[in-house]
Amino acid sequence: MASQRRGLRGAADLLREDVVAGFLLIIGAVVALVWANSPAGGAYEAIRDFTFGPSGLHLELSVEAWASDALLAVFFFIVGNELKQEFVHGELRNPRRAVLPIVAALCGMVVPALLYTAINLGRPEALHGWGIPMATDIAFAVAVLAVIGRYLPPALRTFLLTLAIVDDLGAIVVIAIFYTDHVSFGPLLGAIALLAVFAYLQRGVGLAARLNTSRLPNWTLYLPLAAAIWMLVHASGVHATIAGVAMGMLMRTVAQRGETESPSHRAEHLIRPWANGIVLPVFALMSAGVVFTGFGTIFADTAALGVIIGLVGGKLIGILGGSWVTTKLTSAELNPSLSWIDIAGMAMLAGIGFTVSLLITELSFPGDPHMMEDAKSGVIIASLIATVLSTCVLAVRSAHYRRLGTRTAGGEGRAALPGE
Template structure:
C-alpha cells in the first residue's frame, strides 16, 4: 500500500510539470486532427457532438462543450490563481511591469481585428468575423512555451500568462457584446453574489474562520459553491471559463496562523495534476479536430486570409509594437531578465488561437458552412505557422540562456540581471 501511494505521488508530481502537460496537450491535438480527418472521422464527430446533462439548467451540452466550458474552467482557475500569486508576491507587484503585458494584450487584440477588417472591407458577408483572430489560446501557448523554452526566464511565462488572460477576457467581452443575442443579468448577478461569498470565505475571519476551523472538509463547501458559480455564469450567456479565472483571482495567497500553507498553494498543488493529466488532453482531443474540406480555397478566401494574417502578423505587430511604444511613452518597463527578441518570440506564440477563435468562427458564420470551414482551417493553419515561427525564435533564445547559465555556474555566479538578457 505504501509503495502504491509513492507511485501515485510520483505520477502526480510528474503531471505537475508544464513540459509533461505540453506534450499531453499536443498529443491530444494531433490525435484529434488525425481522427477527424481519417475514415473514422464520423465516429469522432458523433462522440464530440453527443449531448448530455440536465436540460432544465440549460446544461444539455455536447461533449465538446463540456470539455471547453466546464473542464477548461479548472485550468483557468489554476491560471487565475497563479496570476494572483504573481500580483501579490511576484513579478506583477511592480505596476511598471504589470502594465506592459496588459497593454500588449489590448494591442494584440486590436491590430489583428483591424487587419482582418481591412482585408474584408469589400466583402460584407465576411466582415462579421473580425473577432476571430483576436484571441490567444492560453492552454496551447503555455504548453508550447513549456516544451520549447525550458531555460527561458520565468518572467516570460508570467508575461504570456498575463497577456493571455487579458486577451481571453477581452475576447469573452467581445463575444458577449457583439456575438451574443442576449446576456441574462439575473444569473450573472447571482454568480457575482456567490463570488463575493467565495472571496469572504477565503479571508478566514469571523464566520469564515469558524468554518475553516471546523471538522467539515473544505471540499464539501467549496466544490458545490464553485459548481453553482459556474452554472450561473454559464446560464448568463458569458463564456463559463470566466468563472474559473474569477475564483482563482480570489484565492488567498497568505497562510494564516495554524495553516501549513496558503489555500492558493494548496488548491494549485491538488488540482494541477488533474488539469495537466486530464483537463488539457481531453480539451485538445475534443476541440482540435478541424476537418480540412476545400483546402484549395483557404488561401483565396478573404475570411481565411484575414484570420491567418491577423493571428500571425497582427499578434506580432500588436504585442511587440504596443509593448515597445509603451516603454517609450510611459514609465512602464520590461523585466531586465528579458530582451525584445524574447517578447517577439512570445508574440509569435500568441498567434495560436484555438478555442475562443473557433468559437467566434461558429458565431460569425452560422449560415455559411463553407466560409465557416475555411475560417476554421485558417485558425488551424495560423496556429501551426505561429508555433513554428515561435519555436525557431524561442528555441534559440532558450539555448542562449542555457549557455549563460552554464557560464555563470562555471564562474561561481555573479553578474547583473541585464547580462542575462544580452544577445
C-alpha cells in the same frame, strides 16, 4: 500500500510539470486532427457532438462544450490563481512591469481585428468575423512555451500568462457585446453574489470550518459553491471559463496563523495534476479536430486569409509594437531578464488561436457552413504557423539562456537564470 501511495505521489508530481502537460496537450491536438481527417472522422464527430446533462438547468451540452466550457474552467482557475500569486508576491507587484503585458494584450487584439477588416472590406458577408483573430489560446500557448522554453526566464511565462488572460477576458467581452443576442443579468448577478461569498470564505483560517459544522473536508463546501458559480455564469450567456478566472483571482495567497501554506498554494498543489493530466488533453482532443476541406479553397477565401494574417502577423505587430511604444512613451518597463527578441518570439506564440477563435468563428457565420469551415481551417493553419515560427525563435533563445546559465555556474550544472 505504501509503495502504491508513493507511486501516486510520483505521478502527481510529474503531472505538475508544465513540460509534461504541454506534451499531453499537443498529443491530444495531434490525435484530434488525425482522427477528424481520417476515415473514422464520422465517429469523432459523433462523440464530440454527443449531448448529455440536465436539460432543466439548460446544461444539456455536447461533449465538446463540456470540455471547453466546464473542464477548461478548472485550468482557468489555476491560471487565475497563479496570476494572483504574481500580483501579490511576484513579478507583477511592480506596476511599471504589470502594465506592459496588459497594453500588449489590448494591442494584440486591436491590430489583428483591423488587419482582418482591411482584407475583407470588399466582402461584407465576411466582415462579421473580425473578432476571430483577436484571441490567444492560453492553454496551447503555455504548453508550447513549456516544451520549447525550458531555459527561458520565468518572467516571459508570466508575461504570456498575463497577456493571455487579458486577451481572453477581452475576447469574452467582445463575444458578450457583439456576438451574443443577450446577456441574462439575473444569473450574472447571482454569480457575482456567490463570488462575494467565495471571497469572504478566504478571509479567515477558521471561517470555512465554522460554516462546515459537520467537520467534513473543505472541498465539500467549496466544490458545490464553485459549481453553482460556474452554472450561473454559464446561464448568463457569458463564456463560463470566466468563473474559473474569477475564483482563481480571489484566492488568498498568504498563510495565516495555524496554516502551513496558503489556500492558494494548497489548491494549486491539489488541482494542477488533474488539470494537466485530464482537463487539458481532453480539451485538446475535443477542440482541435477541424476537418480540412482543401488548402486551395482556404487560401482563396478572404475570411480564412484574414484569420491567418491577423493571428500570425497581427499578433506579432500588435504585441511587440505595442509593448515597445509603451516603454518609449510611458514609465512602463520590460523586465531586465528579458530582451525584445524574447517578446517577439512570445508574440508569435500568441498567434495560436484555437478555442475562443473557433467559438467566435461559429458565432460569426452560423448561416454559411462553407465560410465557417474555411475560417476554422484558417485558425488551425495560423496556429500551426505561429507554433513553428515561435519555436524557431524561442528554441534559439532558450539555448542562449542555457549557455549563459552554464557559464555563470562555471560549467557545474544549470545555474539560476536571470529573473529566477
